[in-house]
Amino acid sequence: MQESLRLALVTDIHHGEDKLTKRGANALELLDSFLSFAGDWGADMIVELGDRISDVNKETDFQLLSEVASRFEGLNTPHNHLHGNHDVAFLEESLNSKTFSQPNSSFSVEMKGWRLIFWQADTFIPWPETFQIQQSDLQWLESELQKSNIPTIIFTHVPISSGSMQSNYWFQNNPEIGGYPNASEAREIIENSGHVVLCVSGHVHWNSLNQVNAIPHITLQSLTESFTSEGDAAGAWATLEIHKEISWRVYGNDPIEFRLPLRKPGHKWATPLPKFKKNQSALHPFHSLENVEALIFDLDGVLYRDEEPIEHAREFVSWAISEGIKINAITNNAGKTSEEYAQKLQRMGYLIHPDQIITAGMATAQWLAEHTTKPKVHVVGPKALQQELLAAGAQLADDCPDYVVAGISPDITVADLSIATRFIRHGALLVISNPDRTHPTPNGLAPEAGAIRAFLEASGGKPGITVGKPDPYIFRMALSRHKLSPERTLMIGDTIATDIAGGLAAGLLTALVETGNPVEELSNVHPSFRVKNLDELKQLMISAKIKAWEANCIQKPE
Secondary structure (H helix, E strand, O other): OOOOEEEEEEOOOOEOOOEOOEOHHHHHHHHHHHHHHHHHHOOOEEEEOOOOEOOOOHHHHHHHHHHHHHHHOOOOOOEEEOOOOOOOOOOOHHHHHHHOOOOOOOEEEEEOOEEEEEOOOOOOOOOOOOOOOOHHHHHHHHHHHOOOOOOEEEEOOOOOOOOOOOOOOOOOOOHHHOOOOOHHHHHHHHHHHOOEEEEEEOOOOOOEEEEEOOEEEEEOOOOOEOOOOOOOOOOOEEEEEEOOEEEEEEEOOOOEEEEEEOOOOOOOOOOOOOOOOOOHHHHOOOOOHHHOOEEEEOOEOOOEEOOEEOOOHHHHHHHHHHOOOEEEEEEOOOOOOHHHHHHHHHHOOOOOOHHHEEEHHHHHHHHHHHHOOOOEEEEEOOHHHHHHHHHOOOEEOOOOOOEEEEOOOOOOOHHHHHHHHHHHHOOOEEEEOOOOOEEEEOOEEEEOHHHHHHHHHHHHOOOOEEOOOOOHHHHHHHHHHOOOOHHHEEEEEOOHHHHHHHHHHOOOEEEEEOOOOOOOOEOOEOOOEEEOOHHHHHHHHHHHHHHHHHHOOOOOOO
16 A cells, blocks of 8 residues: 655755856855755655766766765765766766765665666667667666566656757757657556656756656756756756645755556557648648748758759849848858858859858857857867857967867867867866758768767767758847848748758748759648759749739739
C-alpha cells in the first residue's frame, strides 16, 4: 500500500566559474540553502539529477566535484544522485559514483510503497556526435520494470520526452543535445510496463511538463541558470509529494506549481491518427503572394553563380523594385563585407546597396554584442569576419578569450586551429559564422565554416553555437533592420536545409528556386512555393495580384 512520499530535488548545480547564463560562483551557497530547506521540510529523500559541475579539465573537475560532494556528507536525509554530461566530460562514471558513495550504474530503491528508478543512461557526449541511449541501458530498464508492478517513478539526467526546445537559450538551436535521438525506444518500454506514473529529469535548464501517452514528464530548472530569471541565478529546487495525486512545486526565482492525477495502471491514450495526406492546395499557388511587400534573397545560386548573374534574376529584381517591393539579401558567407557584396552585385547590374545586405559575419558580430559587452574574441577565419566583430565592439584577445569565433578562410593553418582548440578547452565558447560544410566553386566543392566547426568541436571537446542560416536569428535581424512583417516577406533561396528551413522558422513565406544547389528533399521542410527560376516566380506573383483584384470585383486591366 502506498503512503505519502515527499522528495526534495535539485539539478544542474554547475559549481564552478560563471559562464554565459550559468551563475556557477553561487552554486555552493545555493546548494547549502537547498539542503537546509530539504531537512526542515522533512523530505523522505533528496534527489540530485546530475551536472554538479561545469567541466574544465580532469584535475579541476575532481576538485569541484569533491566540493559539491562534501555538502552532502553527514546529512540525516537519504540522498541519491545521477551523473550528467558535464560530470563525466573528464571524469569516469566510476569516480563520480565513488565520490558520492553511489552504485556504479543504474539502480532502484523502494520507499513507502513506491519504486524509484535512477536510470543512469549514457550521458557522455562523444563530440562531434551526440549521446545515445545504449542498448544495454534499454535492456536494463526493461528488465528492471518487469521485476515489480508497484507504482514507479523514473529519474534521468537527460529528458526522454522529446519536448520542444523553442526559446531555450541552450537547446533551441542545439536540440540534438537536449535529448536522446532514440528516446522513443525508452518511452515505448516505459509505456508498455503499465505502472510508471512519472518521469523526472534535469539537463535542459528550464521547468517543463510534457504528458506523453498519459505519463507526465517533468524537467526541473537548474539551480544556477539565469536566462529565465533576468540575469540572477534561478535558485531553483523542487518538492514532489505523491500519494493520491502528484504535487510538484519549484521554488526560487523561476517558480512553478501544479497538481496532476496519478496514471491508472496500464492506462494509455488513443493511438494517434496516421499522417494526413498532404493538401496540395495548402501549398497555396496564390493565397499569400499578393500580399508580399518585401523579398529576402540568398545570393549565390539565386542572383549569381560565381561571377555571372543567373538568367532572369536581374529582370526579376528590377521588376520587384518597380512594383515597390523592398529588396534585401542575406548570405551565409562571412568572407566579404556587405560593401564588398554590394560592389559585386552592382558590377553584375543589380541595384542592391550595402545596407540591404546582411552577411553571416554581421549576424555573428551582432549576436555576440547582444550577449556580452565588449566580448573578448579570438578569430579563426576571414578578414571580413574580424572587421565585422571589431565594428560591433568586440575586442581581439590573444590570451583567455571569452569566445573563439570561426569562419572559413583559405589562410587557416593547423597551427591556427591548435591555438583555437587550446582556448576552447580552457573555457572559451565556440561560435561559428555558419553551418555549411561546403560551398560550390568553379572547380567543385570547397570546405566551409561547418568543416571548421566539426574540427574544433572534435578537438575542443565541446559543441559550438552557429549563428547563420538556418538559425532564425539572421532572418529576424533582416526583418528588424528594415521593419518588415514576416507574413508579408518572401525568402527566396536555393537550399532547403538553410534558406527554406530558416525562413520558415522565422515565420516567413519561402520560395525555392532550382537555379543553384542540387535540391535535397527534407521530409519535414516544405517551401511555400517551388519554382524553376525567378521568371516563373514573377509570373506567380503577377497572377496572384490579378486573382486578388478579381476576388475584390476590380476589373482586370486590359
